[in-house]
Amino acid sequence: MKRNNLIPGLVLIAIGFYFFAKQMDWNIPFAQVVFAWPSILVVIGLMFCFQAFSNKDESQTFSGVTLLGFGLHFHAVHTFSLWSHHWGYFTFILGVAFLAKYSVRKAEGLLPGIVLLAISILSLFxxxxxxxxxxxxxxxxxxxxxxxxxxxxxxxxxxxx
Known part of the structure; x- marks a missing residue:
């Protein structure tokens, strides 16, 4: 059974928790990392992935994996000094998203995923x-x-x- 109100509900709960924690001045460990803007991409990406894999919806799978990947990439750029803004990471994230989309329905996304991953690996290494x-x-x-x-x-x- 599809639940169309799951994503908006989870997004509102996450936003409410964020602002409530700020209002109460809670001392949350790693708050500067957790409450950074890439966390929004990670949380929304995880919610899309959860709903997509539970409903077997390949369009939400692609969106979720893409948002999750970009969020993790931008967290890594700001957290680790060795991580760079190389364009190969973006094609890698999209390649993984296409392969995740293919894994849901086995219909489309395999060839673009493999091509993007190959281009990424060549560009990075x-x-x-x-x-x-x-x-x-x-x-x-x-x-x-x-x-x-x-x-x-x-x-x-x-x-x-």
Missing amino acids: YQGVFDWIRESLGIFQQYWPLIFIVIGIYLLFFKKK
């Missing part, structure tokens, strides 16, 4: 690969308009209706 690709495509940068010319000639003269 093998910077030399991207340098080689950039050098290899140097000639392409000069002659890329020829591709449009060839496609145009094909469409005008060789493509049958």
